[in-house]
Amino acid sequence: MSIYKKEYILKSINPIHIGTGGVRLGRVDNTIIRKVHSEIPYIPGTALSGALRGYSAIKVEKASCGGANIDKENYKSLYCGHDDCPICQNFGYTLYGKSKQGNLKINDAEIILFPVKTNYGIMYITTIEMFYKVIDKENSKDDIFSEKMRNILIDNIYIKDIKVLKEDINIKISDIALEQIIILDEKMFSYFINKMLEVRTSVSLENHIAIDGALFTYEAIPENTYFYLEINSKMPFDKKYSKFEISDVINRGFEGIKEFGIGGMTTRGFGSLELVSEV
Numbered sequence: 001m002s003i004y005k006k007e008y009i010l011k012s013i014n015p016i017h018i019g020t021g022g023v024r025l026g027r028v029d030n031t032i033i034r035k036v037h038s039e040i041p042y043i044p045g046t047a048l049s050g051a052l053r054g055y056s057a058i059k060v061e062k063a064s065c066g067g068a069n070i071d072k073e074n075y076k077s078l079y080c081g082h083d084d085c086p087i088c089q090n091f092g093y094t095l096y097g098k099s100k101q102g103n104l105k106i107n108d109a110e111i112i113l114f115p116v117k118t119n120y121g122i123m124y125i126t127t128i129e130m131f132y133k134v135i136d137k138e139n140s141k142d143d144i145f146s147e148k149m150r151n152i153l154i155d156n157i158y159i160k161d162i163k164v165l166k167e168d169i170n171i172k173i174s175d176i177a178l179e180q181i182i183i184l185d186e187k188m189f190s191y192f193i194n195k196m197l198e199v200r201t202s203v204s205l206e207n208h209i210a211i212d213g214a215l216f217t218y219e220a221i222p223e224n225t226y227f228y229l230e231i232n233s234k235m236p237f238d239k240k241y242s243k244f245e246i247s248d249v250i251n252r253g254f255e256g257i258k259e260f261g262i263g264g265m266t267t268r269g270f271g272s273l274e275l276v277s278e279v
């Protein structure tokens, strides 16, 4: 069976908090989820899949196929399971105790460009592996570095001999200049991301009244962070269910993620991601 693939680049337009569920780390009460080995934060595919499904279902007027829908009183699934349902077919469903996998496999969204403060203003750190995902494919086989080196002060840490990229590389993101990109090894990349995650303090409210001992700290991935996401499909992306192509169903889900957010604290204006590029 063939597997079709689409690559998306998403940008956070406000902070993103995908929590670990009450794990406390040092001084932070609400930590975010990280990859086990690299300790780099990411957005799990399961969270994306749930959000894409839920928002898309509303936009294609199949709201009852959107959530984890069990009618608790009757122990009955509310998914329609129809052959032409764009939500059930793409995201899967459970009906009469039987589960059917959807067409789509939503992978984890990984950070490809992370904003840092430097002596040259805002720049973006990445790794060589991640950088290949934001440039046009023709560039990827060539050597991408020029002979030049530069020294940059990132968040008050002086990094010497950073390789400069060749000038003719085309990046898929129009609002970032090539000179703003700093390629680091994975350890340094992880180090700076973890150093610069926004840690904020907030207050728990009950009916708009702060409760005693209510101050808490939490981490969030800052705005203007770019993520790479690969979505796989068992069917070609232009296949239609009812009148909706698969890629259209995904894009309607992304509209919802931009509008309403993903993860925690969306009621405080968190979690919005914008679709920047799609291949």
Ligand SMILES: [Zn+2]
Binding pocket: 062, 065, 079, 080, 081, 082, 085, 086, 087, 088, 089
């Ligand atoms: Zn359905």
